[in-house]
Amino acid sequence: MISNAISLMIAIPLIAAVVALFAGKAAKYVALIGSLVPLVISLQMFQAFENKANVMQFVESYDWVPSIGVKYTVGVDGIGLPLVLLSTIVSVMVVIYSWGESKRANQFFALLLLNEVGILGVFTALDFFLFYIYWEVVLLPMFFLIGVWGGPRKDYAAIKFFIYTHVASLIMLLSIFALYFSYSASTGVRTFDMLTLIQATGDSAIFSPMLMNVLFFGLLFGFLVKMPAVPFHTWLPDAHVEAPTAGSVLLAALLLKMGGYGLFRIIVPMLPNVSDKYIILMAIIGVVSIVYGGFLALAQKDLKKMVAYSSVSHMGFVLLGAGAFTWLSVQGAMFQQFSHGLITCVLFMSAGTIQHTAGTRVIAELGGLADRMPKFTVLMLAGFMASLGLPGMCGFVAEVSVLAGAYEPLPIYVLIVIFGSIVVTAGYHLWAMQKVMFGPILKKYLDLKDPHSYELLSMSILIVLIIYFGVQPALVTDIMGVAADQVMGPVMTLEQMGVI
Amino acid sequence: MVPLVLYVLLASAMFTIGLYGLMTQRNGIKLMMCVEILLNSANINLVAFSSYLPNQNGQVFALFSIALAAAEAGVGFAILITLYRLYGTIELDNINSLRW
Amino acid sequence: MYSDYAYLIVALPILAFVLTIFLGWHLPKGGGFFTVLATFAGFILSFGILREIYPTNIIVHQSTHWFANFNVGILIDPLAIVMLLMVTFVCTMIHTYALGYMDGDPGLARYFAEAGLFTAAMLGLVYADNLLQLFIFWELVGLCSYLLIGFWYRKPSAASAAKKAFLVTRVGDVMFLAGIVLLYTNMMRIGLPEGTYVLQFQTIYDNLVNIPPDQLTWIALLLFGGAVGKSGQFPLHVWLPDAMEGPTTVSAMIHAATMVTAGVYLVARMFPLFYAAPHALTVVALIGAFTALFAATMGIVMFDIKRVLAYSTVSQLGYMMAGLGVGAAVGAGAVGVGMFHLIGHSFFKALLFLCAGSVIHAVGTNDMREMGGVLKSMKWTSLTMLAGSLTLVGFPLTTGFFSKEEIIVKAFEYGTLGNGWLPYIFVLVAVLLTAIYTFRLWFLTFDGEPRSDYHKHESPWVMLGPLVILALFALFMGVGLNVGQDENPFYTYVGNNFDHYGVDFEELAVVGGHQVVHEAEAHGESGESHGIFHTIIHLLPIVFGVGGILIAALFYSRWKRFDSSMITTERDPLRHLLLKRYYQNEIYTLWFAEKVVYGLSLLFNMIDLKVVDGTVNKISELLVGFGGSVRKLQTGMIQNYITAIVLGLAVLLILIQLTIMEVAI
Secondary structure, three states, X not given: OHHHHHHHHHHHXXXXXXXXXXXXXXXXXXXXXXXXXXXXXXXXXXXXXXXXXXXXXXXXXXXXXXXXXXXXXXXXXXXXHHHHHHHHHHHHHHHHHOOOOOOOHHHHHHHHHHHHHHHHHHHHEOEHHHHHHHHHHOHHHHHHHHHHHOOOOHHHHHHHXXXXXXXXXXXHHHHHHHHHHHHHHHXXXXXXEHHHHHHHOOOOOOOOHHHHHHHHHHHHHHHHHHOOOOOOOXXXXXXXXXXXXXXXXXXXHHHHHHHHHHHHHHHHHHHHHOOOHHHHHHHHHHHHHXXXXXXXXXXXXXXXXXXXXXXXXXXXXXXXXXXXXXHHXXXXXXXXXXXXXXXXXXXXXXXXXXXXXXXXXXXXXXXXXHHOOHHHHHHHHHHHHHHOOOOOOHHHHHHHHHHHHHOOOOHHHHXXXXXXXXXXXXXXXXXXXXXXXXXXXOHXXXXXXXXXXXXXXXXXXXXXHHHHHHHOOHHHHHHHHHHHHHHHXXXXXXXHHOOO | OOOHHHXXXXXXXXXXXXXXXXXXXXXXXXXXXXXXXXXXXHHHXXXXXXHHOOOOHHHHHHHHHHHXXXXXXXXXXXXXXXXXXXXXXXXXXXXOOOOO | OHHHHOOHHHHHHHHHHHHHHHHHHHOHHHHHHHHHHHHHHHHHHHHHHHHHHOOOOOOEEEEEEEEOOEEEEEEEOHHHHHHHHHHHHHHHHHHHHHHHHOOOOOOHHHHHHHHHHHHHHHHHHHOEOEHHHHHHHHHHHHHHXXXXXOOOOOOHHHHHHHHHHHHHHHHHHHHHHHHHHHHHHHHHHHOOOOOOOOOEHHHHHHHHHHOOHHHHHHHHHHHHHHHHHHOOOOOOOOHHHXXXXXXXXXXXXXXXXXXXXXXXXXXXXXXXXXXXXXXXXHHHHHHHHHHHHHHHHHHOXXXXXXXXXXXXXXXXXXXXXXXXXXXXXXXXXXHHHHHHHHHHHHHHHHHHHHHHHHHHHHHOOOEHHHOOOHHHHOHHHHHHHHHHHHHHHOOOOOHHHHHHHHHHHHHHHHHHHHHOOHHHHHHHHHHHHHHHHHHHXXXXXXXXXXXXXXXXXXXXXXXXXXXXXXXXXXXXXXXXXXXXXXXXXXXXXXHOHHHHHOOOHHHHHHHHOOOOXXXXXXXXXXXXXXHHHHHHHHHHHHHHHHHHHHHHHHHHOOOOOOOHHHOOOOOOHHHHHHHOHHHHHHHHHHHHHHHHHHHHHHHHHHHHHHHHHHHHHHHHHHHHHHHHHHHHHOOOOHHXXXXXXXXXXXXXXXXXXXXXXXXXX
């Protein structure tokens, strides 16, 4: 079983999705089982994972379309495993949080499960063709989630999200084809195997510098839009605001990490083979995302939009850390993905709860909710503190690693981030808390009570995890440290690692 | 013998007339007549060349072509009759609902 | 033996936090005794450790790997142990007092839980063995401050003050973080053996000479920036007076005795680095001394009793910073001097705040104009507050006398060694103002006749007990330490803190460009004064202090001869300036935060909507428009289609013909 763990982990939610479609009212139970089983599997994988070994583990490889060199190859290493764990955890939390969903429940839960399938596939696929399939698969459930269960401007948001990210994916696809065709033209071997192609980019006989620069940009563009990085971020606020809470959580916690994952799996190993200007580009975009995103969050009147921009800001750290290309900063960037994935769940869940208890997300119309919802206030405060980087929670560990690690190669950028964004970030979080939660309770909210127990449960579990990883990050950072060495060093193919 | 060139010229002239008519006429029946002219110009070409060549292939093809032209004319007129029933006119300018 | 359990000093208050949060609601007094017991246990442990390490060269050091190349650890040296003792003892007193003071508040369990968490965080800060860990607990202490200032969260002013405190200290923290990043980078550049934890204090002290001096100055100034925020030095002091929105025990604990001293502690802990960094200590001395004077000027016009004490705290923190800063001339002994004032101040400032709390509890308002004559109804409170006031002023033989006197004398030495006279002038004038505002407070509150109708009863013993104990320390700790000794053992023990690490101050002095005391002596100069000069320098602070008391008496006590209207009128611009607190609120909040920062964010929002998103929408409009134009080709008219067919055919034929003729196309 353990050697086929990945395929099992992806197949089960798929089957569960189909079953959920026909399960009617029981769809949520199907979804719960369908997401708990992959969680258990991923935990077992985590246990069985050998931290120090620098190889892909749990590898499966089968021929699929041999004539064009497509294989079904999956595996995890230090880059993918924490994200797999994150995905399974978040999927369960989302199912728990949405326990009360009544509109077209069977389709809703089926779409949540389909999302999980796609995401897990992206994080484990080792063949470009397979990777791209999963990449696109993720778009569909999200499109429907936004378009059917979304807010007032859902049509605009859904279409914008789909087309924007799809166009970026197509550009990425062009680069993938460039990789494939150049490789097969030079060596006569037709393969979509990720590691083989990435390793080959170091060979300037196959890939001339000019070709490398161009196709690198295509790949980078696809990931930048996904992350999202300024200036390609404008699909995010609309998509997030209009999506139902479960959709927003999945979008922010998981889909954005696809961009980061691509960064570490594909982009960073290629960095030594392309022009130095790309590092500057990544650093600039990273810093702009962090600072600009922070200021934008401050200007928002809608709580959910504010949280959306804070995601833009936090993902900028990933780009900065990856671009700085030092052991500590790359490790910090990977951890930032993991940490932000957990934290942003809490934030969006808070916004969602406020929406359906108080009826509005406009900050100016809220006030004094702590009076009536004490338990919820504690959780929301903890989440906001984690988001602004309070030590003791995982966000701080990630940010300090990125900043300390990136200072040597990129001093000015780090200083701009430190002085330009940290206080502003604290500012908008605290201002929102103060206006929404504290102060005297407004008359119209006197009837409010603490939200449902399932909402509180999912948020509490996440907060516990956030604090746990803030105090004991070594559990995942050790793996990430090895992974960081791996991506900064020479690329090895599966054959060379000895796992095929 | 009449020079081949004259036959080809005749066929070209007829072709041009037919094409021009096809592009400019509004009336459906006139369009059908132009199509017939086009086909017949091709037939003339075929027969003319065949008479200057040792084999009769051209004339055989011309016979085929005439039969096909008749069939096509039948179908075309059937369409025109249906159009007339629907739109009350066969001015093709007015029958343009299959558009943007 | 006690040192093996050092981790409990932090772990027990955290346990108290957890227990109180979950069980406190059902227990009497909100489960507050968990917190009191945990803190007291910490005190016992600290005392035990003191017995083990005093006065020898032993320090306690335990460390373990955390993540990446960082560790967590415990470091207890003389500097840390005195802080541990002070924090645990004073906090025990304050928590005990709170059992009485906060009684009846619906959020009592929450208060004690947060207070326990705060105690744990402060203690963790004190015995951190590396700079990152110190920063982590520094921020956690800031979190607790935020929670406790905003304890009565339904009050908008409290919620707002909490936010302001957090944000202003965040500005300082940002500089602190930049300093850490800079230090980390420089330490990594040295190329220490793999696996060394570069931010451990021992490692830093050992490698100061390997870091370029200008980098050292930047690092020191940035770290000092953090201290400026946390310890309320100018210009980041603005949050402290507002922080008085919290309960008085919070003000005593966090904003007098412990959290705000963290900044001073940081400078003391990093003293070798500051010493080795050219000009860094000069900046510390100047800002500290200036703050001492600046805050004192505002203290003399405030009517809110807690606000006067808040400004007093800011001022005294300035003294401590100045005490450390003059180490530029005086050497490592400055650490002993600054720290002694810190420890002493914690006792008497906490005392003053708790007394004020007693009074507020009885009178029902913070406004001194409605008090008066409290002496008659609350004897114990009045007397303990008098004790605290005397020591704050530096009345001879009180603890404050010993500590403030030293700082002023050292400031004088600093001046004579050619470093500038500003610190000395500032701190000396501040003595006068300190005496004035302190006794203005005492006389207005306790002396004379009651100016409003209030309850006239003394506080319960659970509140008075701590007051008396703290008052005894405030009065006699100085004398007690000095009796029978040549030199205050505190100075020898703490002042020589860095000898344990083998720090060579002479070497660092060269790097930092200091003219050290004994080096100057070798040249025949000396900072210390002799003969009559010596006596005058030592007497001046006493004269100023007593003089200030007299002035206050003449204006505000029952022997009143003058009235404040003789100096100033309603429309006096200077009075306005002071009352308006130099318009800092206007500058910081109304202008900078609301106009500049918020304005910038609105601008960015506009750009994002119109330009960035506008581009996206424009592109889509263009494409849709293009599609709209192209589809007009489908006219539905057969003629057009036929024409198109013909044209296409013609082009095709031409191309074929050209290909046949083998013309390159």
